[in-house]
Amino acid sequence: MSSIPHAELEAFRTEFPILQTRTYLNSCSLGALSRRSMGYLGEYQALWNTMGASAWYELWMGRIGQLKQTVATMWNADEKEIALSPSVSGALSSIASAIDYTKRNKIVVAELDFPTLVYQWLARNDVEVVRVPSDDGIGVPPERWAEYVDERTALVATSHVFYGTGYVQDLAPIAKAARDAGALFLVDGYQSAGQIRVDPRAVDADIYVAGPLKWLCGGPGIAFLWVRQERIAELRPTIASWFGARDQFQFRNDELEFRDDAGRFSMGTPAVPTVYTALGGLEIFAEAGQDRIYERIAALTEDVVTLAQEAGFELKIAEDPARRSGIVLIRNDDAPAAVRRLADKNIIVDHRAGYVRVSPHFYNTPEENRKFIAALRG
Template sequence: MIRARGPKRGGGDVVEDAVQVRVGQPHGTASGTATGTVRSHRPLARPGPGAAGPRPSRAPGVFGPPRGSVCVSAAPLRSRFPILEEETYLASHSLGAVPASAKEALEGYHEAWARQGIGAWEGPWAEAIATFNEQIAGILGAPEGTVAPMLNATRGMAGVASALDPSQGRDKIVMTDLEFTTSYPLWRGFEELGAEIEVVESPDGVRVPAEAIADAVDESTLLVHTCQVYFRSGALQQLEPVVEAAREAGAYSLVDGYQSVGVVPVDVAELGVDFFVGGSHKWLCGGPGAGYLYVREDVAEELDPRLRGWFGLADPFAYEQLEGRGPPAEGARRFLGGTPNVPGLVAAREGLEAIREVGLDRIRQRSLDLTDRILVHADAQDLTVRTPREEDRRGGMVCLDFEGAEQATDELAEQGIVVDWRPDCGIRVSPHFYNTEDEIDELFGALARIRG
């Protein structure tokens, strides 16, 4: 149980203001870069895909000034997130802090429903769906028409799976043993259709070398699936060699970005990945039920997903049940099922706007500064770190372990410090752009007292 505390002061700094359609075998070795116009409210500054570039090193045990990030007072941004007034919130890897404005957005959703009835569909609700697609496309660097809303990442993966056919010569699915839990039952179910699952094992429980994944790819591979950041360790995967290995073998590539998008920049068009799934309720501060699926333009046009509902049809109102499955919509829309989760998309809009306003490059730099501070504290207290220390190999989360870590998580919660604990991982700590150096120091001061 988390005990509410009185308002807390936000010290420290934060980032400044802020084709022939067919059921699928792979697409050969066509170029991996999608083209098109990115629709977003305004351009997002991004480093290259995967992570920020090299940054100067800092001497162990020394807190220096932030490197590469522009900082101002915490108050202007922190005041938008009510939980920060009550808790030291360091669990954005699990559920991001929600902006206060999300409440007003949801009230607007209800007002449109109450006042307009069916007319809401042609006005604010249709606009909410289009806005969500534009916001996600801007964050991912995705061309127009390549993103579709999904209830969650699992639904996005299922849509991809429904477009593949392991009985046509390619039957191997390559994945690692560090993927998020949802991936295994989904792809294991694909074995019943004749697929073979090859799981590449991590040598240390923290990361899986990209070369090991690439080595598992061969002419029998149908799909390569991996995460950009692994949920058990916060390790940041090198995606380029994995995507390239899949492309060269004529296989598809799918990346799960749930633990990365919003804190680690990615450009899906530049990366050349075929499918990219994720959701809004972690680093994007958007809440549940607002997932998404990106499908590369040329790949979408060559696939015909079986898991398709009326929103995935070219013209839902012209469909006749005797015509079979009906012609699919263009682009990623053909992967849609039924009615999108409009209130989830409306709620997510506010967090996505905050991410856009701050900027992904600044968020990444800020995250590296704060996670550096965590590592310095962890070393000073002789804690086991289960996250890569290299800046280009870690996401926004640091995993700390020691005897009694699970119990310590509960004790921290009683003091109003929110983190979480997982087996084979330890305590997961994830500062975001709205957190401060003081909060990192508060966490470790509490840990020192708890551990005696």
């Protein structure tokens, strides 16, 4: 009998066409596309073909609002704290432009963070970027952050889950280090939203960014930005879009008044097709149940870890299972070639820096884990 919980969630496999022809274990790169999302995308196309621009005012703006409310509910937040952006880069650019660096010009990040998170500040010549080192290349001891954060620190920015190791950070000590120094705390949740619980206020973040591309199965073109209500008024961007303006449909071009809510950080017209596909993914996510999804991903992850270790593979993962997420790195001398060979067998995974990267989602099965490990051994 399988020890993987919530076998009832396998009923959702029929929602994802790729699972009918492939063993898809690469959700940390791109979540599978659902029939629900494809149907909603067809609805969007039909509205464009029948209503034209009037669809904007009568329906599409409502769908944008629905997406923001859905994200707010999922994150235990207020809709006024949620903004949409074309990408995490766009969201971070807006936030970066709103910070005063004249008295505090130090940004603290982790050396294991995804480049996008760091590039926003490396591109500036008025800040110093300090990277907190890792001893093992897997995680960063949470107590270490306090050593690098001081009265010059404007922002502490780091990942909830490290993309290259799947390591889940303990955010509370990092938040405390930022708070004690009077710095803002920003969390990149692009690899966490959809596979572990996200509650930005509970982890004492000021800013949290994520998107539907990966574990939320909504596709590219939109990012979700949460800004703590108490911080919004003090953060005034110096880059702007008409979606960030108060009373945007007054079309004033002689003055700019920002919205009072997190919408002030919106970067341009949202990608309406992705609004629709994201709603499809989030709808399935809600129906499947967050807690059930998280429990199943954790069990499938431990299953693939056990199978890989029994097969003699070297893994790059956290020693403590509590710090693991649904991303497993398996050492391979020629990881790109291994990924290509697996693809020839209709097994889809990815690779990073000498490792094959596998990421089981709630719609995967223990049988697929075994099939993957057997093929990788072969």
